[in-house]
Amino acid sequence: MPxxxxxxxxxxxxxxxxxxxDLTSIPSTYTDLVLKVSARxxxxxxxxxxxxxxxxxxxxxxxxxxxxxxxxDLSPVSITSSASNIEFAFYSSDAGSTGNTFxxxxxxxxxxxxxxxxxxxxxxAEENNAARALAGLCAGLWSNSAAxxxxxxxxxxxxxxxYSTATLYGIKNS
Amino acid sequence: MPTTYTPIATTTLGSNTGTVTFSSISGTYTDLVLITNVSxxxxxxxxxxxxxxxxxxxxxxLRGNGTSASSTRATNFSYxxxxxxxxxxxxxxxxxxxxxxxxxxxxxxxxxxxxDGMATHITGATVGLWRNTAAITSVSLSPEFGANVFYTxxxxxxxxxxxx
Numbered sequence: 001m002p003x004x005x006x007x008x009x010x011x012x013x014x015x016x017x018x019x020x021x022d023l024t025s026i027p028s029t030y031t032d033l034v035l036k037v038s039a040r041x042x043x044x045x046x047x048x049x050x051x052x053x054x055x056x057x058x059x060x061x062x063x064x065x066x067x068x069x070x071x072x073d074l075s076p077v078s079i080t081s082s083a084s085n086i087e088f089a090f091y092s093s094d095a096g097s098t099g100n101t102f103x104x105x106x107x108x109x110x111x112x113x114x115x116x117x118x119x120x121x122x123x124x125a126e127e128n129n130a131a132r133a134l135a136g137l138c139a140g141l142w143s144n145s146a147a148x149x150x151x152x153x154x155x156x157x158x159x160x161x162x163y164s165t166a167t168l169y170g171i172k173n174s
Numbered sequence: 175m176p177t178t179y180t181p182i183a184t185t186t187l188g189s190n191t192g193t194v195t196f197s198s199i200s201g202t203y204t205d206l207v208l209i210t211n212v213s214x215x216x217x218x219x220x221x222x223x224x225x226x227x228x229x230x231x232x233x234x235x236l237r238g239n240g241t242s243a244s245s246t247r248a249t250n251f252s253y254x255x256x257x258x259x260x261x262x263x264x265x266x267x268x269x270x271x272x273x274x275x276x277x278x279x280x281x282x283x284x285x286x287x288x289x290d291g292m293a294t295h296i297t298g299a300t301v302g303l304w305r306n307t308a309a310i311t312s313v314s315l316s317p318e319f320g321a322n323v324f325y326t327x328x329x330x331x332x333x334x335x336x337x338x
Contacts, residue, residue, distance in 0.1 A: 004179035004333070031184075031331070032209065053336040064293040068238025078238025081293075084253060110211040110269055116327055119267040120212060121289055121297075137238070137289025137299055139258075173331040 003035065005169045013164040017042060018076060020154040021166045028113035028147050030170030035151065037105040038165045039092035043158025047071070048097035049126040049134050051156045054089035054107070058150060062143040065089065069124070069136035084138035087155075092155050092164070093125045098128035102164065113147040179207060184331040190215075190323040197312040201278035203334030208272035210290075210315065212328035214260030216317030219270060220253040223284060223310045227252050230305045239300030253318075256290040257298030260317055264323045267297070268292040277310040284310055325337070 008030075011153060020150050026033070041050045044088060055063070065081030067088040081087035090105040103126035124136035180203070183196050199206070212219060222231070229250040229315040236245050248255070258268050270290035277284060284304040291297030304310075315330060317323065 004181070066240045066291065066293055066295070066297045068236065068243055068297050070243075076238070078243045078297075079220055079242055080240035086293075104230055107279065108209075108269065110209055111329055116211075117265050117267055119269040119293060121269045121271055121291055123289065137268065137297045139293045139297035141266060141293030146291060151260035171179055173181050 004171045008168045008170050010167040011165065013065040013162055015162050017159040017161050020152055021160060022131040022141045023151045023166065023168050026149045026151065027113065028074045031111065031173040033109040034169045034171060034172045035107040035108065036167045037153065038092065038102045039088050039105065040102045040161045040164055041092040041094050041120045041158035042161055043155065045157065047132055048094055048128055048130055049103065050158060051088045052090040053085035053087050053154050053156055054140070054173060055085045055152045056142050056148045056150065057146060058152065059144060060084045063140065065138055065140035067136055067138045069134050071134050072132040074132060077158050081140065083102055087156065088138050089120060089122050089140055090153060091126045091136065093126055095130060098130065101128045107166070109148065115145045117144065118142040118148060123135060130145045178335055179333040182332040182334050185329070187324055187326050187328045189326055191314040192323050194324065194330050195300045195312055195314040197314065199311050201309050203278070204276065204337040205335040206274040206277050207333040207335060208271045208274070208313065209331045210329070212260065212268050213266065214323055216259065216261045216322045217267065218254040219256040219258055219290065220318055221272065221286065222253050222314045222317055223304050224308060224312050225314065226306065231302060233300050233302035235298055239294050239296045254286060254300070254302030255318060256288070257300060258290060258292040258296040262330055266292050266294045274310065280307055280309055283307060307323045
């Protein structure tokens with residue numbers, strides 16, 4: 001019987017911070033991927049969170065995405081992503097949020113090595129005991145039939161700070 | 175240590191298909207997780223349990239279409255429906271993750287919590303209830319509205335999760 005949730009790669013950001021987290025040489029031996037991200041950035045915004053972009057295989061075209069988010073004292077919002085990346089695939093706590101607090105994200109990527117376009121489903125939680133926090137869902141698409149062998153995560157402001165992590169798991173369906 | 179996410183069954187459609195059913199589901203797990211990655215000609219993806227087509231389902235959904243957020247509710251329905259129409263954009267895929275907790279007990283009605291979305295159309299989350307205390311032994315998925323189909327290449331994978 002196959003094992004599931006096999007760790008493929010894990011990154012922990014060091015003391016110097018990181019402009020992005022880049023997971024490369026992803027093998028094609030699994031069915032789906034699950035990427036768990038715990039993130040904080042060096043940027044400071046009025047809201048306490050910073051959105052983050054995801055790209056596959058270094059590509060900067062062919063993307064689309066929709067975000068649905070509840071934001072505490074703000075009204076729920078739904079917005080669309082750019083075409084150069086999945087613009088809201090994950091979120092980070094930012095420099096203005098409660099200290100020692102990191103947003104949590106899970107990104108599910110089914111059939112990542114198949115020959116169809118590639119979709120993602122993200123769950124996003126940025127909670128920091130303030131009046132404003134974010135709980136979100138993102139649906140994303142990369143209109144490309146290539147197998148995914150690289151995933152790059154980039155905050156849309158600032159850099160990942162120390163102790164931000166990303167862990168990539170593989171799941172087999174048989 | 176128990177293995178998590180144990181594959182129970184998987185289906186990849188070789189032709190357009192109206193209904194996909196996982197049957198004879200063993201009661202040996204604690205929870206079920208269903209991953210669907212589909213496209214189709216029309217309607218939202220719908221789920222039924224144990225071939226029950228009666229008005230024994232209800233659901234509440236939260237959705238965003240890229241412009242606004244909204245909530246929906248249905249009671250006394252003959253299925254639990256997802257949020258996105260399968261046909262919106264050619265080449266677009268709907269991904270859904272369905273969590274069915276405590277599926278094999280015979281004392282509680284059965285709930286399902288799932289997220290589904292299609293990047294060019296909508297994303298959302300839904301909680302559904304099947305008013306039946308029977309253990310779930312089959313799960314059926316189909317597009318809404320009768321003669322609609324899932325397209326070739328759509329995938330459906332059922333996993334079992336044990337708590338101990």
